[in-house]
Amino acid sequence: MSFFVVDIALPVPLLRTFDYLPVDGDSQENYQPGQRVRADFGRQLLTGIVIGTRNTTDVPRDKLKPLLARLDDQPLLSAHDLRLARWMADYYHHSLGDVLEHWIPTMLRRGAALSEADEPGWLRLADPGRPVDLKGSKQTALWQLFAQQPYIAHKQLTGRGYSLAQCRRLAELELIQEDTRLPLPELPSSVRAPLPLNSEQQTALDKISACLGRFQAALLEGVTGSGKTEVYLQLIDQVIERGQQALVLVPEIGLTPQTVRRFQERFNVPVALLHSGLNDRERLQGWRQAREGHARILIGTRSAVFTPLPDLGLIILDEEHDGSFKQQDGLRYSARDFALVRAHQAGVPVLLGSATPCLETLHNALTGKYLHLKLTRRAGKARPPGMKLHSILHQPLTHGFAEPVLSAMHQHLSRGKQVLVFLNRRGFAPLLACKQCGWMAECRRCDARLTLHQYPPHLHCHHCDHQQPVPRSCPECHSPGIEAIGQGTERIEEHLGTLFPSTKIKRVDRDTVRTKQAFDELFDEIHTGDPCILVGTQMLAKGHHFPDVTLVVILDSDAGLFSADFRGMEHSAQLIKQVAGRAGRAEDPGDVWIQTLYADHPQLNLLIDDGYHALALSMLRERLDQQLPPYSYMAMLRSESEDKAQAQRFLEQARHLMQQWLRQYGKKDAPLTLLGPFPAIMERRNGRFRYQLQIFCPHRQALHQALDAAVKQLEGIKGFSKVRWHLDVDPLDTL
Ligand code: ADP
Ligand code: ZN
Numbered sequence: 001m002s003f004f005v006v007d008i009a010l011p012v013p014l015l016r017t018f019d020y021l022p023v024d025g026d027s028q029e030n031y032q033p034g035q036r037v038r039a040d041f042g043r044q045l046l047t048g049i050v051i052g053t054r055n056t057t058d059v060p061r062d063k064l065k066p067l068l069a070r071l072d073d074q075p076l077l078s079a080h081d082l083r084l085a086r087w088m089a090d091y092y093h094h095s096l097g098d099v100l101e102h103w104i105p106t107m108l109r110r111g112a113a114l115s116e117a118d119e120p121g122w123l124r125l126a127d128p129g130r131p132v133d134l135k136g137s138k139q140t141a142l143w144q145l146f147a148q149q150p151y152i153a154h155k156q157l158t159g160r161g162y163s164l165a166q167c168r169r170l171a172e173l174e175l176i177q178e179d180t181r182l183p184l185p186e187l188p189s190s191v192r193a194p195l196p197l198n199s200e201q202q203t204a205l206d207k208i209s210a211c212l213g214r215f216q217a218a219l220l221e222g223v224t225g226s227g228k229t230e231v232y233l234q235l236i237d238q239v240i241e242r243g244q245q246a247l248v249l250v251p252e253i254g255l256t257p258q259t260v261r262r263f264q265e266r267f268n269v270p271v272a273l274l275h276s277g278l279n280d281r282e283r284l285q286g287w288r289q290a291r292e293g294h295a296r297i298l299i300g301t302r303s304a305v306f307t308p309l310p311d312l313g314l315i316i317l318d319e320e321h322d323g324s325f326k327q328q329d330g331l332r333y334s335a336r337d338f339a340l341v342r343a344h345q346a347g348v349p350v351l352l353g354s355a356t357p358c359l360e361t362l363h364n365a366l367t368g369k370y371l372h373l374k375l376t377r378r379a380g381k382a383r384p385p386g387m388k389l390h391s392i393l394h395q396p397l398t399h400g401f402a403e404p405v406l407s408a409m410h411q412h413l414s415r416g417k418q419v420l421v422f423l424n425r426r427g428f429a430p431l432l433a434c435k436q437c438g439w440m441a442e443c444r445r446c447d448a449r450l451t452l453h454q455y456p457p458h459l460h461c462h463h464c465d466h467q468q469p470v471p472r473s474c475p476e477c478h479s480p481g482i483e484a485i486g487q488g489t490e491r492i493e494e495h496l497g498t499l500f501p502s503t504k505i506k507r508v509d510r511d512t513v514r515t516k517q518a519f520d521e522l523f524d525e526i527h528t529g530d531p532c533i534l535v536g537t538q539m540l541a542k543g544h545h546f547p548d549v550t551l552v553v554i555l556d557s558d559a560g561l562f563s564a565d566f567r568g569m570e571h572s573a574q575l576i577k578q579v580a581g582r583a584g585r586a587e588d589p590g591d592v593w594i595q596t597l598y599a600d601h602p603q604l605n606l607l608i609d610d611g612y613h614a615l616a617l618s619m620l621r622e623r624l625d626q627q628l629p630p631y632s633y634m635a636m637l638r639s640e641s642e643d644k645a646q647a648q649r650f651l652e653q654a655r656h657l658m659q660q661w662l663r664q665y666g667k668k669d670a671p672l673t674l675l676g677p678f679p680a681i682m683e684r685r686n687g688r689f690r691y692q693l694q695i696f697c698p699h700r701q702a703l704h705q706a707l708d709a710a711v712k713q714l715e716g717i718k719g720f721s722k723v724r725w726h727l728d729v730d731p732l733d734t735l
């Protein structure tokens with residue numbers, strides 16, 4: 001047998017892949033790209049993915065170790081998957097092994113067999129061709145059922161009125177037998193009919209459906225409630241009709257039972273779900289349902305974008321502007337950008353939907369790179385909400401509310417409607433301070449103040465999770481006069497109790513709604529339609545339908561207006577629009593009141609008067625002037641260390657290396673701009689000092705060549721043992 005090594009990708013931070021000797025007795029043909037293997041790496045046992053085999057290696061023979069096991073006979077990942085993973089590793093300058101971890105559910109990463117997703121309790125046809133002479137119509141009917149559907153679960157049969165005794169009889173006749181099987185999602189008992197589309201919806205549907213079967217990116221820009229989901233559903237119908245699968249990606253918080261139900265009720269095909277609320281086994285089941293083609297629709301959050309789908313025909317990304325599509329640690333990928341690459345490689349369309357598209361996407365639509373489809377009206381009978389800015393500058397407030405806002409609330413409640421109060425700050429108050437000496441409760445590990453919580457009473461750092469008891473007197477001057485300043489959702493809930501003593505008040509934030517179940521129960525309660533006031537954070541803002549909310553009050557729109565981040569205004573505007581979109585979804589038109597200290601803020605006024613699109617166009621002009629994304633490409637090198645000087649020096653070194661490289665290989669027509677290093681806005685977090693180096697370039701390729709060289713050099717850099725660093729390509733924020 002000739003000598004060969006197996007090249008494998010391992011989940012370690014190093015960029016390279018690794019050569020191993022085969023498992024004893026295996027021949028070269030036993031190894032195919034995409035199989036899993038077990039390998040001894042340093043002192044760890046790891047699961048790796050075979051990239052290929054080779055007959056030569058640079059590793060000295062006595063250093064080569066044999067693989068411990070080959071876990072798959074057939075590749076788990078296809079050549080197609082491996083190509084996509086390679087693209088991602090290159091684009092994010094990240095370890096291929098780490099990237100491949102995202103393709104595989106946890107159980108498989110730990111070495112489980114695919115069959116561990118199977119469950120007992122199934123019956124299947126034993127011998128389809130056999131002539132039978134069955135007694136009784138019930139048995140014949142049961143037998144015919146198996147002829148139509150070769151696998152049936154026990155519980156499905158009892159659900160249809162068959163008894164286990166009847167099954168046993170068929171089993172004795174050796175017609176059917178017990179089996180284990182991958183469970184499949186249940187089909188609805190009846191399927192809801194599609195709605196007749198309005199003309200804008202019809203145009204959008206026609207244009208994108210003309211692209212089925214080839215790559216095309218499209219933006220569906222539709223105001224909240226304009227019927228984007230209905231367009232998705234009818235498009236998916238066509239994809240199913242063509243015998244293909246559809247992948248639907250939604251933000252973490254948008255995957256509500258309502259959304260899922262809407263999809264499940266419409267299609268007579270299995271719909272699989274993948275989200276963070278599932279356990280490992282359920283994830284493996286969903287993954288297999290999709291990969292083996294049983295599920296024809298897969299709905300999932302960010303990481304579902306990696307799921308293998310043999311008959312992929314369409315990708316939909318709803319609320320494409322949502323920040324949860326970008327992973328913020330480890331492999332900092334954007335599921336939106338990757339969905340585009342994936343659709344391109346599969347030769348299928350990708351539809352990005354939003355009422356408030358991000359500027360990158362909008363830019364691509366405006367320049368014609370993406371199809372630009374628009375829904376400008378609310379679907380059905382709903383009318384758009386009326387938005388009002390209310391200046392609270394020099395105005396007396398009652399418990400945080402302006403008088404006209406309170407009277408609007410009374411009006412809506414007396415009409416039997418619901419009111420939503422939005423405040424994106426949980427806890428009781430953002431600050432606890434001493435009136436005597438000016439002391440403020442601050443986090444010892446962060447450059448941040450501690451938030452006062454009342455239920456139960458404690459001080460909490462929202463950045464590092466540090467918690468401590470509330471002092472009774474000032475720790476500095478021992479005066480008892482310490483005071484909660486400002487308001488969070490807990491305090492507003494308390495105030496509302498005083499202001500509206502006979503109205504039910506429901507607080508919705510991460511402290512009241514800790515589990516998915518609690519979330520679902522709360523929404524069921526809201527959907528009874530009883531008058532109430534909802535007070536909450538952005539948990540309330542996204543993707544939900546509250547048909548009985550007719551008034552939305554935004555208590556404090558100002559936090560994002562003066563952000564140090566260049567995307568601050570964009571994100572604020574998106575959030576305001578999302579919250580406002582909750583009002584008046586049914587036939588009652590809604591009102592939106594925004595309390596602000598800056599009632600003449602030009603961008604806020606543009607948003608209120610002319611809408612998000614108009615504001616987006618003006619923000620795009622500013623980005624063009626400043627050569628910021630989408631008019632340039634950006635990456636950010638971040639370092640952090642308990643040793644402040646080291647964190648800074650590391651990036652100085654990185655900058656120096658990059659400049660050296662640029663002098664030699666840089667392109668004049670694609671100059672790189674290096675900004676920094678400077679401290680992050682919150683310089684110290686969780687005991688570590690954080691620095692950043694921002695890198696801009698008008699050309700994507702030139703940027704990536706420089707990044708590639710930089711990362712390779714930084715991997716080998718010595719003397720920074722206390723520094724942690726990472727590269728963030730297309731960072732979502734610079735905070
Ligand atoms: P979006 O996804 O844009 O927020 P939805 O698809 O959820 O909007 O639609 C908002 C509401 O309008 C839903 O209650 C939906 O059933 C209804 N709707 C959508 N399209 C139509 C239509 N063509 N005719 C009547 N009602 C519609
Ligand atoms: Zn004091």
Ligand code: ZN
Pocket residue numbers: 443444445446448461462463464465466686
């Ligand atoms: Zn902290």
